[in-house]
Amino acid sequence: MIKPASIRTDSAAHTALLRLVELGGTALLNELKVPLSPRYRVDHIFRSAVVSTLVDAGLARMEDRYRLKATHAGKNYAGEFLSAPVAEKYVPQIVPGRALRERRDLDIAKYRSAAPIRPGSDDHKNIPSLMGVTRKLPSGEVLAS
Numbered sequence: 001m002i003k004p005a006s007i008r009t010d011s012a013a014h015t016a017l018l019r020l021v022e023l024g025g026t027a028l029l030n031e032l033k034v035p036l037s038p039r040y041r042v043d044h045i046f047r048s049a050v051v052s053t054l055v056d057a058g059l060a061r062m063e064d065r066y067r068l069k070a071t072h073a074g075k076n077y078a079g080e081f082l083s084a085p086v087a088e089k090y091v092p093q094i095v096p097g098r099a100l101r102e103r104r105d106l107d108i109a110k111y112r113s114a115a116p117i118r119p120g121s122d123d124h125k126n127i128p129s130l131m132g133v134t135r136k137l138p139s140g141e142v143l144a145s
Helices: 012-022 043-056 072-082
Strands: 026-028 060-062 067-070 129-131 134-136 142-144
Touching: 012 026, 012 043, 012 067, 012 072, 043 060, 067 072
Parallel strands: none
Antiparallel strands: 026 067, 060 067, 129 134, 134 142
């Protein structure tokens, strides 16, 4: 015989026992399969994994081929879990959006090139450029050759 305490609280047998007590202590086997995963809804798996575990532990007994009844020990065992306070579900808080700084125009004065290091280092800018036969002075004046 299995000890009732050896049934895990997250097992299919435990879930079926709680459902059996919630339904009044007597229920059809098909009514007990509802909260279980599809794996345990197959009849021979349900009978071997769930019903036989509950019967061997003395928590339930078979009334007939399709009906299971909770014993006094089964009702006491399930009562401990049904009357226990339910832990509040953790609800995560939504993080507020990040505040954007107001848009500022680019300050050109900050990004000006550095002043020349030596005097005369910018003299190359004063040399007139030649494009084809046209010469353009630094002042913008165009001289035709």
